[in-house]
Amino acid sequence: MKTSNVEVICPMITPFDGEGKPSRENLKVFLDDMKEFGINKIFPLGSNGLFNLMTLETKKSFLKMIQEEASNFEVLVGVGSQNTEEAREMAKYAEDLGFDKIVLQPTYYNKAEQSWIIRHFEAVSEVFSGKFYIYNIPQFTGSRVEIDTMKSLVENIGRIEGIKDSSGDIRFFNEVAANFSDSLKVFQGQDDLLLQALSIGAKGGVCGTTNINPLVTDVYKYFVDGNITMATKTQRIFNQFFKMVNEYPFPSMVYAAFYRKHNIKGKLPDPITTIPRIV
Amino acid sequence: MKTSNVEVICPMITPFDGEGKPSRENLKVFLDDMKEFGINKIFPLGSNGLFNLMTLETKKSFLKMIQEEASNFEVLVGVGSQNTEEAREMAKYAEDLGFDKIVLQPTYYNKAEQSWIIRHFEAVSEVFSGKFYIYNIPQFTGSRVEIDTMKSLVENIGRIEGIKDSSGDIRFFNEVAANFSDSLKVFQGQDDLLLQALSIGAKGGVCGTTNINPLVTDVYKYFVDGNITMATKTQRIFNQFFKMVNEYPFPSMVYAAFYRKHNIKGKLPDPITTIPRIV
Amino acid sequence: MKTSNVEVICPMITPFDGEGKPSRENLKVFLDDMKEFGINKIFPLGSNGLFNLMTLETKKSFLKMIQEEASNFEVLVGVGSQNTEEAREMAKYAEDLGFDKIVLQPTYYNKAEQSWIIRHFEAVSEVFSGKFYIYNIPQFTGSRVEIDTMKSLVENIGRIEGIKDSSGDIRFFNEVAANFSDSLKVFQGQDDLLLQALSIGAKGGVCGTTNINPLVTDVYKYFVDGNITMATKTQRIFNQFFKMVNEYPFPSMVYAAFYRKHNIKGKLPDPITTIPRIV
Amino acid sequence: MKTSNVEVICPMITPFDGEGKPSRENLKVFLDDMKEFGINKIFPLGSNGLFNLMTLETKKSFLKMIQEEASNFEVLVGVGSQNTEEAREMAKYAEDLGFDKIVLQPTYYNKAEQSWIIRHFEAVSEVFSGKFYIYNIPQFTGSRVEIDTMKSLVENIGRIEGIKDSSGDIRFFNEVAANFSDSLKVFQGQDDLLLQALSIGAKGGVCGTTNINPLVTDVYKYFVDGNITMATKTQRIFNQFFKMVNEYPFPSMVYAAFYRKHNIKGKLPDPITTIPRIV
16 A cells, blocks of 8 residues: 555553553553554543543653654644643643644533533633644543534634544534534544544544554555555454454553553553453 | 446335325325436335334235335335234235335334344244345334344344344444345445445445435445545535434425425324425 | 222233233233232223234223223223324224223334324324323333423313323423422322332322232332331332342233233233243 | 431532632631531532542642631541542541541543442552542443442441432432441432432432522421421422522532622632523
């Protein structure tokens, strides 16, 4: 396949060490994998990164590591938080470190109203001058970013570069694509729906399985090369693999597979209890 | 486009007259539309046909009309019913009239267990010797036909020709496609998801909007001709139309549009209250 | 306990014989049980009665049996149907047999709009001159009868005697009670919520387990006698029993228990596959 | 009414000042209200307290205020957090300040497995020697604390004093009551379900509206005094008030009413946009 710029972003794990702390050494191993997989876009401190299980200080120290080690990558920094104050703090820190793209979802626990989502983005935009990605993941935040809210953000913030929809709701995704794929980068956040997202106009995918396996990038490549038959075939084979990965509580499996592949002793932060053995 | 055999089936309305009774005259008008639309496969007495609002006698008399008027069409007869006894009666009547394909969904009101679904199909297969289509529409029947149940039906009935999944759950559809699209005809029952269904291996669609408009058949044609760009574009334009159709209570709008187009005075059976005016 | 008029209605099974047909002999056995249980109100041809699995003719013949055998009972006749035409037919037949109370739920399969529900009741009220009970069971019909719709029915039909809410949604029940319990008989249709319904103002319950066991009537009696402690205790003991009953697909267990208790060979209509053995 | 010990706990607001910071002055005003309302049990830093919108430092400083100002109250300290590390930190701080009761819910954002919930409680129990309340609020945490998990916590932690179920699922509540109300204090966390919770054996309620109005405590008092008629009447009147309160996004209304009553200028933390005016 001739595709060079693969629009598949890795929503990366935080490569914790055996004590549950981010490890520079493991990060290097991870980034080597990415190069090997042909992936040059990473999204640290997202849901796969378990940002919510890390303290503000730990998140900052890990972001510093990314800055120092991942200079060859396009980095979309996850600054999402349960409240605006901490999201601003992270966004400011990302700006200070020189990053120019952040990913932001609604606050969570008590469910955000649409007006709260707008206020959240505005408040963060006051301290970050780069580009924004809107991150829709209602199964975790409790609130969907509605189409009208997206429109309002695009209009008022003015620096929205893309949208990551991880809702898994294909009809909602199709609405996002219909409204924004001509002007913004619309990404599918569910690996098993990549081909169907591309077929309706998505730019690419933010695919968790790329933490451990590049297969889903072939779906992208075949599609943009116009080889639908092979894209279909690959997505279907991939989906069997994806099903296996999802038999374990999110996001244990990608961690387990990464650690096992490299024979690393890693530990996930409390309260995650176990890393499943891979058969 | 060169596609000749369009695998888009019309889940047809019952062309009621001004008294709420099936009308032969209106049926002819409808079938002329189908010819004009390039559609040669029809599925009478399904959900769009409002079979559930018709008595057994009325359903039979309408099926007789179909037999007499639609001899140039491939006909998939809907024999679904709230209970097995009536489904058998309809299937037997279809057989007597010479039809060789029926569509069957689970019984409804009290929710069917998977074992009930199997018993239902078995009981109907005892009185009908032709081919079966499994019809999954859990939003109406209250029960999903699970993959394992489909497998069991395929194995034990032996005459399953296809599956119509109208669940609107793309992940479930993808599982259906993964399991059965190599050996059976898998049809998408939601018009707006046709392209995405085709892209994962579906044979075609059973598309309600073809009652009034052939646009969705272009999605099919572009796709099988390998013109993904136009297929995407067409599906997206179509989806705006589809959204409008769905702003009215199912299935009022297709009836309203049909009546209006042909300036026919029609009436839906009680308790459906109104046929919306089309703007 | 001194309570004489127990406001617990039995939503009765149809006592099918070994061929799956309503049996006069089994009906008599059933009615003897009711006398023994102290229950003098019955609701035939409801969800427990499996009306949806019976043809119109069978339902009529069973209602005739009820008329002939159950003259000592207050009878609320279930006339619910998937369409208005058949509900009218049943209501007319009930009127002809001299019954003066019917129970009616929305039509089902394709989901009824609120305006359809109103039309449905109006159409049935044209052929039945007695009292109506509004039956809310959205898990089976697909549509909830909203409070405003109930208000409209009460106002326009003028002969609403009561409401049976079987939704299991206690907050909705509480709204029904708040709006109607001062002027109408509001019944809880879920046995395990009887005490909590009474405590907010319900008149009584329509309790499926009374087909096989009168325990839940004690909850009613203790409550109206002002013995809350015993009402609580009884409801809690009852709920353990109720949980067991509900481990089987509705409504198999009440049939199984009835048949077993009386050593009757009974068969449920297709597609219900099995009657579970009681341990 | 003669009831002296009212088992109604106030899940208190954090009395923010005009800058969105906890205010000692406003806290005093709040505690005076509680005395006037006859409420001597408070639960700071819960969902009504908007703990999730406060940084660790702010939560600590507010807890210090509580320790200094609320010595006449029974205090159940909310230590819930999105991760175990921060919950431990809060629990340790509560212990250092001399508190002896904490309330803990599952971690959130990515959904906690039941084994994660057990690990979470164990880890917190290592740093806190007092009593625990299990807090079930799946609509915010994404995970329900299942009955078996509760049993395991009761057995293994050994210091569980009570359970607050705010799920609003009355059947789940009834199971909690059936399993634990004889040995633990089971509290209903939804004000409108208080009477129905008491009627099945609950100890009392954790009622958000007590932040602004003591009416719901009358439901409790009438019930324990054996005056069911007045308890019913009061709960029904209360429910109309509760409905109004819930027309605004949680928990805006209780803040707005508190501020307005005392003519205080208060501000909720970002991203909450507005405090609704009370008509």
